[in-house]
Amino acid sequence: MAERRPFSVTRLPGFTAIAIITFALLYAPIATLVAFSFNGSESIAIWGGFSWRWYAIAWQNTAVQEATVRSLVIAASAAAIAGTVATLAALGTTRTRPFRGQTLIYVLVNQPLMVPEIVTAVALLIFFSGIKLATGYAGLGYLILAHSAFCVPFAYLPIRARLEGMDLSLETAACDLYADRFQTFRHVTLPLMAPGIVAGVMLAFIISLDDVVITEFVKSAGQDTLPTYMLGQLRRAVTPEVNAISTALLALTVLLLTVFFLLTRKRD
Amino acid sequence: MVPEPPPAGNGSSAAPGIAVEARNASKEFGQGEGAMRALDDVSVAIRKGEFFTLLGPSGCGKTTLLRLIAGFDTPTSGTILLNGRDITADPPNRRPVNTVFQSYALFPHLTVLQNIRFGLDMLGRKRAEADARAAEMLALVRLEGFAARRTAQLSGGQQQRVALARALAPAPEVLLLDEPLSALDLKLRKEMQRELKRLQRETGITFVFVTHDQEEALTMSDRIGVMRGGRILQIGGPREIYNQPANRFVADFIGETNFLAGEVEAVEGDLATIGLPCGSLTVPATGLGQGQKVTLAIRPEQVRIGEAEGLPAMITGNVYFGTDTHCHLELAGGAEIVARLQNAADDVAALDEGTSVRVSFAPGSVQVLQD
Numbered sequence: 001m002a003e004r005r006p007f008s009v010t011r012l013p014g015f016t017a018i019a020i021i022t023f024a025l026l027y028a029p030i031a032t033l034v035a036f037s038f039n040g041s042e043s044i045a046i047w048g049g050f051s052w053r054w055y056a057i058a059w060q061n062t063a064v065q066e067a068t069v070r071s072l073v074i075a076a077s078a079a080a081i082a083g084t085v086a087t088l089a090a091l092g093t094t095r096t097r098p099f100r101g102q103t104l105i106y107v108l109v110n111q112p113l114m115v116p117e118i119v120t121a122v123a124l125l126i127f128f129s130g131i132k133l134a135t136g137y138a139g140l141g142y143l144i145l146a147h148s149a150f151c152v153p154f155a156y157l158p159i160r161a162r163l164e165g166m167d168l169s170l171e172t173a174a175c176d177l178y179a180d181r182f183q184t185f186r187h188v189t190l191p192l193m194a195p196g197i198v199a200g201v202m203l204a205f206i207i208s209l210d211d212v213v214i215t216e217f218v219k220s221a222g223q224d225t226l227p228t229y230m231l232g233q234l235r236r237a238v239t240p241e242v243n244a245i246s247t248a249l250l251a252l253t254v255l256l257l258t259v260f261f262l263l264t265r266k267r268d
Numbered sequence: 269m270v271p272e273p274p275p276a277g278n279g280s281s282a283a284p285g286i287a288v289e290a291r292n293a294s295k296e297f298g299q300g301e302g303a304m305r306a307l308d309d310v311s312v313a314i315r316k317g318e319f320f321t322l323l324g325p326s327g328c329g330k331t332t333l334l335r336l337i338a339g340f341d342t343p344t345s346g347t348i349l350l351n352g353r354d355i356t357a358d359p360p361n362r363r364p365v366n367t368v369f370q371s372y373a374l375f376p377h378l379t380v381l382q383n384i385r386f387g388l389d390m391l392g393r394k395r396a397e398a399d400a401r402a403a404e405m406l407a408l409v410r411l412e413g414f415a416a417r418r419t420a421q422l423s424g425g426q427q428q429r430v431a432l433a434r435a436l437a438p439a440p441e442v443l444l445l446d447e448p449l450s451a452l453d454l455k456l457r458k459e460m461q462r463e464l465k466r467l468q469r470e471t472g473i474t475f476v477f478v479t480h481d482q483e484e485a486l487t488m489s490d491r492i493g494v495m496r497g498g499r500i501l502q503i504g505g506p507r508e509i510y511n512q513p514a515n516r517f518v519a520d521f522i523g524e525t526n527f528l529a530g531e532v533e534a535v536e537g538d539l540a541t542i543g544l545p546c547g548s549l550t551v552p553a554t555g556l557g558q559g560q561k562v563t564l565a566i567r568p569e570q571v572r573i574g575e576a577e578g579l580p581a582m583i584t585g586n587v588y589f590g591t592d593t594h595c596h597l598e599l600a601g602g603a604e605i606v607a608r609l610q611n612a613a614d615d616v617a618a619l620d621e622g623t624s625v626r627v628s629f630a631p632g633s634v635q636v637l638q639d
Contacts, residue, residue, distance in 0.1 A: 172340055173373035175360045177387035178438065187386075191377045 034250070037243035044240055054244040064245060067229040074140060074225060075208040078147035079155070083201035085148070086155035087193075094163040095189075110157075112150040120150060121217035128218060138220045146218045147208040154207050155200035162196025199263045202256050209249070286352070287316040287474040288337055288365075288442050293346035294498075295332050306332040307343070308498035314442075314476060315491075319468050321477045323485040324495035325521070330478045333495075334444050337476065339363050350441060361390070366435035367444040370451070372427050374419040380430050381406070381415040387438040405433040408467065425456045432464075436471060445477045449484065461488055482522045486510060494518050510567075516637050519565040526571065526605040528564040532556045540636065545601025546579045549629075553636040563637045568594065570633035571607035573619070578628035581605075583619050595619070597627060 009015065037055070041048025058064050089109050093102060112120060128142045170192070174184040212227045219228065226249065230242050295307040307329045314320045322330040335341045336348055339360035347356045355363055366387065374383050384405050388398035406412050409429035419427060428448060435443055445464075449457045465488055468475045479485055485492050486506040493503045494517075502514040513519035516527065530542040530549075540553040542564060549564070556562065572578070573595065581597040584604070595607045605627070619625065 167371065167373065169369050169371055169373040170375060172360075173367070173369060173375075174386070174390075176338060176340075176365075176367045177434070178361045178390040179386075180361055183390055187390075188375060 030250070033243050034247050036240050037247040039240045039243070042239055044238055044243060054240040055248075058241045058244045058248075061241070063224070063229060064226075064241075067224045067226045070140070070223065071209055071225040071227070074143050074147055075205045077144045078151050078208040079201045079205040081144070081148040082151035082155045082204040083197060085152050086159050086200055086204075087197055089152070089156055090159040090163050090193075090196075091189075094160060110153045113153045117150070117213045121214045124149075124214060125217040132220075140223065142218050142220075143215060143223065143225075146214050147211065150211070150214060151204035151207050155204040158199040158203065159193060159196040162193050162199075166192055195263045199260050202260050202263075206253055206256050210253070285316050286313045287318070287350070288476070289313040289349040289352075290333065290336065290343075291347045291349065293333070293336055293343045293348065295329075295336060295341060296344045305498055307336070309346070310498070310500055311346075312493055312500055312503065314474060316474055317472050318490045319465070319475045319477065319488060321479060321485040321489040321492045322495055323479055323482060323492050323521075325480055328495040329498040330480075330495050331446055332498075334367075334446055334476065334478050337442065338365055338367050338444050364438075364441045365444060366438060366440040367446065368428075368431045368435045368448045370447045372431040372448075374427055374430055374434070376418070376420055378419070379415065380411065380417050380419060380422070383419060383430055384433045384437050386434060391438060401437055402433075405437045408436070408470070409433045409463075424452055425460065428452065428460060429463075432467065436467070436473065439471075440473065442474045442476060445475060447478055447480070449479070450481075457484075464488065486522070494521065496521075511635075513565060513635060513637070516563055516565070519635065519637065524568050524606065524608075526566045526568060528566070528599075528603055528605070530562055530564055532558055532560045532562060534558060542636065544579070544599075545603065546581070546599040549579075549634065551634045551636060552632065556636065556638070560638070565635040565637055566605070566629050566633060568606045568608035569610075570630040571597075571605060572628045572630065573597075573607055573609070573625050574628060575626055578626035581625055581627045583621055583623045583625060585621055586619075597625070599627065 036044050036047075038050050038052070039046075039048055040051035040053060086109075089105075093105060093109075107114075124142075124146050128146075132138055132142075166189075170188055171184055174188040175181075179187060210227060211225075212231060215225050215228050216231070219225070224232065226245065230245055233242050290310055290312050293307055293310045294305065297304045297306055310329070310333060312333075322333060324330050332341065336343050339355070339358060339362075343356065347354050349355065350363065350365065375386065378386070381402055384402045385398050388401055393401070402415075406415060409432055411426060411429050411433070414422065414426065414430075419430060422430065431448070448464075449460050452460060461484060464475070464477075477485075477488065486509075489506055491503060491505055492509050493500045494509060495501065496517055502509060502518050504512075509518065510522055513522060513525075519525045519527075528544055530544045532540055533543040533548060534541040535556055535558060538552050538554060539550050540556050541548055541550045542562060544564075551564070579599055581599045583595060584598050585596045587594040587596070590611070592611055593609045595609055597605050597607060599605060607627070
């Protein structure tokens with residue numbers, strides 16, 4: 001409080017009230033969903049006492065088990081591929097002399113953030129159906145490739161930020177101290193960018209785990225992921241089982257995001 | 269020792285006793301019309317075991333020259349020789365030359381010990397040997413208890429010492445220092461100046477030191493190269509640079525100097541009589557012709573204020589500096605000069621503004637600069 005700022009949004013009338021209402025609107029639906037995942041009755045609206053019942057049902061549901069495994073396999077594969085691509089792209093756009101078309105590369109890498117998801121979904125559907133017809137292959141590969149593609153920018157941004165924040169004289173110093181290019185990368189660049197890579201991969205993992213639109217279009221029959229399975233369930237009778245699955249997903253996401261936050265937090 | 273190919277028999281070997289040499293080195297950044305000439309046909313030979321300073325204002329090319337020696341940049345033309353061997357095309361990791369960076373560039377993910385060992389590890393030294401050498405370096409820079417610390421936990425002065433130890437550990441033939449003291453406060457800087465001199469004496473390694481601080485250059489160097497606009501203007505010992513500056517820029521950049529514009533009235537052997545608006549002075553000088561316009565350079569501490577003989581002047585003000593007082597004078601004809609009076613020795617400082625006095629200069633202290 002050493003300095004009095006000329007303008008502060010916190011002193012506007014109604015600031016506190018608006019803030020409370022905004023947070024309530026954001027979190028009340030999620031809180032409700034979490035609460036009713038512990039509902040003892042069959043309803044998603046009428047409270048019937050606390051119970052783990054729906055978690056047990058979801059746990060034993062083979063469709064849920066399969067969708068979960070599929071989701072994790074796709075997310076892990078897509079995160080690994082996107083992380084590798086994004087690392088190389090980040091090195092290529094920050095550790096080279098500025099080249100003609102660099103901005104274009106930047107736009108291309110980040111394209112999935114700008115193009116409407118439904119457009120990408122339709123395009124992939126048409127593109128992959130041609131390949132399916134030609135090759136006869138109908139496995140998980142299409143979903144993994146599709147997820148990898150739209151996960152790249154999410155992995156790219158934290159890695160690039162990390163590289164840009166790195167003091168270039170560190171690499172010069174390594175070279176001065178008899179490290180060749182590979183040793184410089186192995187002993188200096190890579191360890192210093194590692195937190196960025198981990199953060200990028202985790203973000204890609206979450207984005208993939210959460211995707212509905214592109215998955216819905218690209219998946220073949222019997223390739224439901226957890227989100228598309230839940231969407232399918234909502235079309236029929238809705239039970240708190242969906243709440244239980246959602247809450248589990250939420251817990252996983254919050255956990256990963258917490259780790260992401262801790263990794264990208266600026267150290268003082 | 270650093271692996272080194274046998275001396276090349278290409279006849280380019282320098283005179284013995286020369287550690288590193290630049291021959292007609294030029295460096296241009298950019299191309300075509302927008303090209304910037306950072307270094308313009310510079311030749312300099314730095315002797316083995318010497319503390320050599322490149323001194324100049326920012327943008328004079330001193331850091332560029334250092335980077336050419338380190339191998340971070342390659343010259344547009346010219347050659348760099350190390351012990352007579354042409355290393356112009358060698359990458360930095362193949363040159364037995366190490367650098368202390370202005371920002372220190374310590375590896376933040378490594379400990380102090382790992383930082384110091386880095387060069388030794390990259391050279392493939394045996395573990396025990398590298399450990400012993402690193403311990404020796406820690407002792408040399410007086411950081412024995414700090415081996416396991418992270419570099420971020422150290423103060424600026426300690427980081428400086430780690431940077432020095434890291435660069436000295438592989439026993440380079442030449443140590444390059446790029447304004448290493450500029451980030452330290454005055455007191456620590458003075459301490460590190462003495463420390464650097466000690467390290468240089470104890471290791472016997474050739475130091476090439478870059479600075480824009482003329483006092484730092486004078487106190488530490490065996491020889492100084494004064495640079496401006498990509499060229500070296502003068503190379504010499506601190507006394508030579510200070511007492512016999514080659515031109516007006518050097519005289520002005522190193523210390524404080526009074527300049528008086530004049531014209532040669534007469535030349536008689538080794539003596540020349542210079543006409544000034546306020547009178548004339550006879551000073552030792554050679555190579556002058558009658559009627560030539562010259563500038564006289566006189567250091568403020570060489571100006572004597574008296575009553576009997578010299579050029580007529582009037583005191584226009586006194587500025588007190590603690591150890592000494594700067595007495596501002598106006599000579600007849602309007603030229604202004606400054607006299608530095610030591611407060612412990614002189615009581616002239618008490619002279620008031622407006623007092624008429626006579627000004628003379630210590631024998632041999634007047635430099636005649638040809639413009």
